[in-house]
Structure formats: structure tokens, C-alpha cells
Ligand code: KIV
């Protein structure tokens with residue numbers, strides 16, 4: 001069965017990078033663009049060149065660094081924006097200008113303070129002007145999700161007649177319901193006479209949590225390009241997640257008959273890269289790439305998982321580049337999960353032994369919430385000493401001139417002392433730990449959470465480290481977040 005290709009237009013570096021705190025420098029943007037190329041995206045929206053000299057330079061450098069994907073630059077429908085974008089794209093193998101204007105009456109009246117007629121004129125002019133500068137022009141009808149349908153159809157017809165190769169129908173405010181957004185796309189296919197001369201693109205925001213559903217609805221109704229970001233980062237509640245739609249199309253390929261050229265094995269490594277560079281943690285329960293997306297914690301699920309992964313997983317984590325599913329031990333876990341985790345640390349028990357140990361396990365799990373390998377060893381009466389590092393003490397001085405940490409770790413009954421300076425208490429502490437244990441791994445993610453929000457609160461630190469392509473989690477909790485950090489880092493090191 002032949003399936004239609006969906007072009008993947010990645011806007012992590014434009015709609016994603018606009019998010020406060022997610023700004024990248026040019027070197028980091030190039031690193032992201034190269035990762036997106038490896039991931040298999042077709043178009044990279046590299047920036048908004050007129051917005052700043054830094055953005056202009058980044059678009060230029062990305063054009064030079066990237067070979068296969070089309071490089072796209074955003075503009076308003078203004079002469080200076082379009083000329084600037086064309087100049088920034090001069091080194092691209094294939095460059096695209098993405099220009100556009102508001103299409104809803106809300107935007108036309110309240111934002112542009114003009115009329116539908118003038119907007120159409122401007123749209124026609126901008127498309128034609130851009131087409132004279134580059135061969136590939138995408139036009140966005142901003143706020144198309146709330147636009148009057150017959151006016152939207154007129155706008156799409158006009159820009160195609162003036163040379164648009166792609167027309168973007170954004171649900172800018174994330175307002176549409178999936179069936180309504182799908183109907184909008186269908187309406188355009190039924191009412192725009194020249195629609196076969198361009199690709200229709202879907203660009204959805206997640207204000208009501210429906211960006212993925214809306215994107216899929218648009219594709220089902222004829223759109224052949226989707227605009228997405230890695231981890232769904234983007235304005236306000238974010239954009240459609242690349243990984244979610246790529247996996248929807250893959251998981252439902254038999255019914256949807258659509259495919260992308262995304263190399264799905266690269267999904268998780270790319271997600272980690274974006275998290276690290278943009279300092280934007282992924283929510284633990286995020287589909288596909290969240291820490292818990294392949295973690296099983298209830299006894300019934302764990303038992304089913306251990307009998308056959310497919311009982312509770314519709315995606316094999318290996319397929320998206322995640323090392324393994326996790327069986328998390330809590331008081332809800334059953335004997336099967338406990339046995340699995342004991343076997344993983346080399347302990348094989350008879351049925352009777354397991355029954356006995358399970359009672360002890362439940363008592364411990366009720367106290368500790370989650371049970372780690374060290375807890376299992378302790379429970380089994382096997383000393384950790386000689387095998388694992390333990391945090392004995394952490395002392396940090398911090399202030400304007402930077403931080404200084406002294407960390408004591410215990411291993412094999414012996415106390416080892418490490419000390420280091422750092423650009424803050426956390427940095428100094430991790431460096432002090434490294435001065436004892438060596439550079440065993442790369443820090444991938446560092447997440448601090450307060451449990452209730454008060455200043456006397458317990459701080460929880462989740463750390464992820466990588467070593468030779470494998471990822472390990474570490475967890476630490478303390479009323480002092482620096483001590484929690486040391487505990488989390490040491491926990492991750494112990495798992496290597
Ligand atoms: O959401 C939106 O409408 C946009 C356009 C600039 C394409 O990001």
C-alpha cells in the first residue's frame with residue numbers, strides 16, 4: 001500500500017526558541033539544526049532574521065552548516081523583513097521565505113487595524129515580492145483557526161495565485177476542536193480552485209491541549225506538511241510535538257496511510273539535546289519522551305508488562321531511542337516486579353523466599369515511597385559498603401565571587417574528600433563529587449522541584465546522566481537542595 005509523505009517542518013528554532021528562557025546562541029542553534037537534519041526533518045525554520053542581528057547571523061550560519069533540509073526564515077509581510085530574510089538565506093542549498101499576515105477579523109480589526117481588502121492586497125504583494133527573491137515561499141494565514149472560512153479560502157487562493165508554494169493554516173491560539181480544524185482544511189480543499197498548486201500546512205498550538213489531535217485532523221483532511229517542535233516547546237502552552245505526531249503516524253500507518261521520513265531512533269536523543277540546551281525540562285508524563293512514558297508502577301501493569309511488553313506498551317522504547325522500560329518499585333508493586341528487580345541486581349529467589357521478602361518490601365515501600373536498588377540490597381541484608389558511594393557530608397560557601405564545595409563520600413568504609421569551585425553551589429558540588437569519582441558520565445538533565453512550595457520545603461532533585469550512549473537516573477531529596485543534588489548525582493553514579 002503506498003502512503004503519502006508528510007513533510008516535517010520543524011520550528012523548534014523559531015516558535016520554540018521564542019519561549020522565555022529557551023534562547024540559544026548561534027553555536028547551540030547550529031548543534032540543534034544538525035541534530036534536526038539527522039532526525040530527518042524536511043524543513044528547518046531557522047529564525048526570524050529581521051528580529052535581531054543575532055537571529056540573522058544564526059540563520060546564515062545554519063544555512064552554511066546544514067545540507068539536506070530546506071532552511072526557512074520567518075518574515076512579516078513587509079518589504080524590509082522579506083529582503084532581510086532573502087539575504088540571510090543566500091547560503092542555503094534550498095531556502096524558503098515564510099511570510100504572512102493575520103486572517104481572522106479579530107487580528108484584522110484589533111491588531112492590524114485595517115480591512116479584509118487591504119489584508120488581501122498585502123498578502124498578494126508580499127507573496128509576489130518574496131517569490132521574486134527565492135523560489136520557495138510559504139504564506140501563513142495567522143489565526144486561521146478563528147478566521148471566517150470564505151475569507152480564509154479567498155486568502156489561500158490569492159497567495160497561491162501569486163506564487164506561494166506552501167500555505168500555512170495556523171491555529172495560532174490553539175482554539176480549534178480537532179473535528180472543526182479538520183473541517184477547515186477540508187473546506188479549503190473543496191473551495192479553493194487552485195489548491196492543487198500548493199502544499200497545505202498545519203501549524204497548531206496547544207492552549208487547550210489539542211495541538212497533536214488538531215494536527216492529525218488536518219493531515220487526515222489533506223494537509224501534507226506539519227509544523228512542529230521537539231518536546232512541543234513553543235509560545236504559551238507550546239506547539240505540536242514532533243515526536244507525538246511522528247509516532248501517531250507510525251503507530252496508525254495502516255489506517256492513516258501517511259508517513260514521515262523521521263528517523264524515530266533519534267527522537268529521544270534529540271529530545272534530550274533540546275532539554276539540555278534550552279533548559280526546558282520535559283514533564284515526566286509527556287507522551288513518548290517523558291521520564292515516565294515507559295515507566296510502570298502499578299502491580300497489575302508490572303505483572304502484565306513482565307509477561308509481555310505489548311500488554312501495556314504500544315511503542316517499543318528502543319524504537320524511539322530510549323534504552324529500556326522501567327519497572328518502578330513502590331508499595332503498589334507486586335511480587336513479579338520485585339522479583340524482576342531483584343534478578344536485575346543478581347539475586348535469584350525461590351517462590352517461598354520471595355513471599356517472605358515481599359512482606360519486608362511492602363513495609364519499606366510504605367516508608368520510602370520508591371524503592372531503589374540500594375534499598376533492595378539493604379533489605380536483603382547485603383551491605384552496600386564497598387559497592388556504592390554514600391554522601392557523608394556536603395559543605396558549600398557561596399556568594400558573589402562564585403561557590404566552593406567540600407564533599408565527603410564514603411565507599412568501602414573509607415571516607416574520600418573532594419573539593420571544587422563552581423559558578424554556583426550546585427556546579428561546585430557536582431565538580432567536587434567528580435573530583436572523587438572521576439569523569440564517569442555526562443550530565444544530561446538536572447531538575448529541582450519543591451514538594452509544597454514553602455521555603456522550608458523538601459527539595460527533590462532528579463538527575464539524568466549518560467555514559468556510552470546509555471542513560472541513568474539519579475534521585476535525591478533533602479531540605480537542602482545542594483545536599484539533594486549531591487545525593488542525586490551519587491545515586492546516578494552508583495547505577496553506572
Ligand atoms: O502561530 C502562528 O500563527 C505562527 C505564525 C508566525 C506561523 O507561529
Ligand code: ZN
Nearest residue numbers: 015170172203
Ligand atoms: Zn506558531
